[in-house]
Amino acid sequence: AKEFLKKQSKNAPFFAMISTPACHAPFITEDKYKDAFKDFKAPRSDNFNISPQKNSKHWLMTMEPEKLAEKTITRIDEIYQARLETLLSVDDMVEELIVQLTEQCLIDDTFIIFTSDNGYHLGNFAMPWDKRLPYETDIKIPLIVRGPNIPKKKVVNFPTLLIDIFPTILNWANITYDADK
Numbered sequence: 001a002k003e004f005l006k007k008q009s010k011n012a013p014f015f016a017m018i019s020t021p022a023c024h025a026p027f028i029t030e031d032k033y034k035d036a037f038k039d040f041k042a043p044r045s046d047n048f049n050i051s052p053q054k055n056s057k058h059w060l061m062t063m064e065p066e067k068l069a070e071k072t073i074t075r076i077d078e079i080y081q082a083r084l085e086t087l088l089s090v091d092d093m094v095e096e097l098i099v100q101l102t103e104q105c106l107i108d109d110t111f112i113i114f115t116s117d118n119g120y121h122l123g124n125f126a127m128p129w130d131k132r133l134p135y136e137t138d139i140k141i142p143l144i145v146r147g148p149n150i151p152k153k154k155v156v157n158f159p160t161l162l163i164d165i166f167p168t169i170l171n172w173a174n175i176t177y178d179a180d181k
Helices: 002-006 070-103 162-172
Strands: 112-115 143-146
Touching: 002 070, 112 162
Parallel strands: none
Antiparallel strands: 112 143
């Protein structure tokens, strides 16, 4: 990404999509970040390790076990810690790219979108860890946008889908398209 950005100038628009494997298994942490979150535990939300009442939720959430074993909870905490550690490297990457865009005087004309492909559950409703379920923990993701004419620190509290990003980018680039084709 940095090599690509070095070749860019204000003379022509550019598009870069940068994806990282963080924070996906096998949760490989840079040595400098090992144990950075060793005392952290996965969030203990109101639904952490709580089995819903029978017939009150989707059948998947009422399957055995009703409660997670202590060794499973320990593993959930380890996964949470490792995921946070991998994200420190993502923070470094984002900082490096922002610095580079700033040094090249491109930052003020550049839109940056930070998002994810999925959420992740960690012990919610007594389900260990994963991301493939149609529940809030698995579908709610961050979406942060900065760029020209984007108000700073504005929080929007309405549903947005990843499919909304493509037409938004086309709009920013003044590219027309026919949504019916």
